[in-house]
Amino acid sequence: MNLLSDQALFAAAQPSLSPAESAWLKQLNHAAGERSLTQAEISEQTALLGAYHLSVLRRAQALAILAQRGHAIP
Numbered sequence: 001m002n003l004l005s006d007q008a009l010f011a012a013a014q015p016s017l018s019p020a021e022s023a024w025l026k027q028l029n030h031a032a033g034e035r036s037l038t039q040a041e042i043s044e045q046t047a048l049l050g051a052y053h054l055s056v057l058r059r060a061q062a063l064a065i066l067a068q069r070g071h072a073i074p
Helices: 006-012 019-034 039-068
Strands: none
Touching: 006 039, 019 039
16 A cells, blocks of 8 residues: 555545445344344345455555655544
């Protein structure tokens, strides 16, 4: 990521889950607290959590590089 432009890093720092994916993950997490999820729901939840975790790592790395380059990070 160090080779990316500042513009590309700011783009990488944006959440990658769509609003629909975020809402579905929230529903699955809520349902998991209320009942046992089906195997299909568990698979979907696992995939969405994996995508979320990768997004968080990518965003953190992009923001760290931008901060090192002197950009103010909110």
